[in-house]
Amino acid sequence: MKPSTRALSGVPDAGKSTFMSYCSILMVAAFVLFTVLNVELSNEIFSGFNSWILHNLSWYYVVIVSAVLGFSVWVAFSRYGDIRLGNDDEKPEFGFVAWFSMLFSCAIGTGLLFWSIGEPLMHFQGNPFLDMNGIEAATESAARMAVKITMFHWGLHGWAVYILVGLCLAYFCYRRGLPLTVRSGLYPLLGDKIYGPIGHAVDLLAIFSTLFxxxxxxxxxxxxxxxxxxxxxxxxxxxxxxxxxxxFVSVVATLSAISGVGRGIKILSIWNIRLSLVLIAFFVFAGPTVFLMDLTVSSLGDYVATFIPMGFWVDLDAERQWQGWWTIFYWGWWLSWGPLVGMFIARISRGRTVRQFLLTALVMPPLGGFLWIIVFGGTALNIELLNAGHLTQVVNENITLSLYSTIEAIGVDSMTQAMAVLSTLLIVTWFVTSADSGTLVICTIVSQGDTHPARSLRIIWGLGLGGVALALLLAGGLDALKTATIIAALPFSVVLTFMCWALVKGFQDERSGITYNANDLAKPVVSTDVVTSKLAEGEAALAD
Known part of the structure; x- marks a missing residue:
């Protein structure tokens, strides 16, 4: 069977007011208004949902993420691994170095800037794995355990979620000619029903997952x-x-999304990587270099030896406070970001084989994240081991200061201010690209696969993202943000489960010569030159 040559799909008059647009915008507006006008009640509702999920469904989050990782590895080494994400004779759209660079950029962003120091320092003071292994808190062994747990939360399990969503989108869009929307990942199970109410519901779930x-x-x-x-x-x-x-950030990100100045955003993202490497170099050479080298070897070994059993660990304590605050939150966060990062990975991976896509994307980005965690978290832990209480006190009082306190504690007075400014600049730029990417992906889904949605939609959703973040912040700060992520991930996790089934069935249908109907949402193919040009405008904005 010859795969479809249809590369990008959309809808007639895509990006204009549609059912999806009206429905999603009204739902978001209602949520923001209700939350802002009923702050205490909203906080109670969020807390109630969160408590119920943690008490009853923690095991489900653990199983679903571990299963996605196992499924991804199986597909990579299965007979379907040679299938190309595009035509049989199609070459990769991006060279390996460029592709790897964009994958690596996914691993570094606002999240790691926030947690790479704060999380290890908090685990260093106590966590269930210390008690299980007879390790005393605030010791060198506790430091190794803290780094391993942080790597676990940012490692293969979470990336498997992104990669599976990306594989489904890339396969059904570039290989089978379906629209670049989440609903397309269920076509083998639902058929043309994806173009009706069921498909709308699936995309709405993806929108809200990405939004939260x-x-x-x-x-x-x-x-x-x-x-x-x-x-x-x-x-x-x-x-x-x-x-x-x-x-401020919402307005800047919205202007970026509607201005079409893709080159500027691309340059900004390139400089994000460069500045990140400068910051890493400062920590490595001004910090405990030998300690970091030792920690790199031991931490990678610890992770490889234990990430599978850790992936199936469920806290049997009735409250599950530690696991709920950490592992379940992270799995919810990865699931919520699945449509966003998955769509970006799909966009840059056309022409790769399934095996090449899975193995490279499953290994390279986590390694980038591990490097960041070991360098930043390891430096902070070394400082704490030499001067007990210096940084843990800061983290316990205000975790957002952990990065700045660590820079100051390194002790290079002549560079402290410059590195603090650099860190703040990185937070701002990664922050803007995160908001921009979220806006573009949501607009693409709302437009039913149109990769160039109307400016009016970009304005609405750019400001809408800021509105939701504001509402959650007012409703309970960090606790409300974490709770919303866990709740939003639950329905999308169900969709992801069916996407696994649909992907295998899609592979089998292809071998059987079964074609798919892409006419209801599709519009003529955009030429390769246009696709490449437009992708250059959006790739960097999606790179976080």
Whole structure:
């Protein structure tokens, strides 16, 4: 069977007011208004849902993410691994170096800037795995365990979610000619019903999953940005300041999304990587270099030896506070970001084989994240081992200051201010690209696969993302942001389960010569030159 040559799909008059647009916008507006006008009630509702999920469905989150990882590895080594994400004779759209660079950029962003120091320091003080292994808190062994747990939360399990969503989108769009929307991943199971109410419902779930996942990242980022401005310029840490920052970033990201200045965003993203490497170099050479080298070897070995059993661990404590605050939150966060990062990975992976796509994307980005965690978290832990309480006290009082306190504790006075400014700049730029990418992906889904949605939609959703982040921040700060992520991930996790089934059936249908109907949503193919040109405008904005 010759695969479809249809590369991109959309809808007639895509990007204009449609049922999806009206429905999703009204639902978001209702959520924001209700939350802002009923802050205490909203917080109670979020807390109630969160408690119920943690008590009854923690095992489900653990199983679903581990199963996705196992499924991805199986597909990579199965007979379907040679299938190309495009025509049989199609070459990869991007060279390996460029492709790897974009995958690597996915591994570094606002989330790691926030957690790479704070999380290891908190695990260093106590976690269930210390008790299970007879390790005393605040020791060198506890430091190794803290790094391993942080790597686990940012490693293969989470990336498998992104990669599976990306594989489904890439296969059904570039190989089978379906629209670039989440609903297309269920075509083998639903057939033409994806073009009706069921398909709309699936895309709405993906929209809200992306919306809350991105809003959580924005909320975390703005808290750290506020801390940085306070450290540098004495700007007060307050809800008012954070509201202003959310509004500022939302406006900048919206202008970026509608202006078409893709080259500027691309340059910004390239500089993000360069500045990140400068910051890493400062930590490595000004910090405990030998300790970091030792920690790299031991941590990677510890992770490889234990990531599978850790992936199936469920806290039997009735409250499940530690696992709920950490592992379940992270799995929810990865699931919520699945449509966003998955769509970006799909967009840059055309022409790769399934096996090449899975193995490279499953290994390279986590390694980038591991490097960041070991360098930043390891430096902080070394400082803490030599001067007990110096950084843990800061983290316990205000985790958003962990990065700045670590830079100061390294002790290179001549560079402290410059590195603090650089860190704040990185937070701002990664923050903007996160908001921009979330806006573009949501608009693409709302437009039913149109990769160039109308400017009016970009404005609405760019401001809408900021509105949701603001509402959650007012409803309970960090706790509300985490809770919203866990809740939003639950329905999309069900969709992801069926996508696994549909993907295998899609492979089998192809071998049987069964074709798919892409006419209901499809429009003529955009030429390769146009696709490449437009992708260059959007790839960097989606790179976080």
């Amino acid at each position: 996942g991105t809003a959580t990242t924005l909320g975390l980022g703005v808290s750290q940005m506020n801390a940085g401005l306070n450290y540098l310029f004495g700007v007060p840490v307050s809800t008012t300041t954070q509201v202003i920052l959310i509004a």
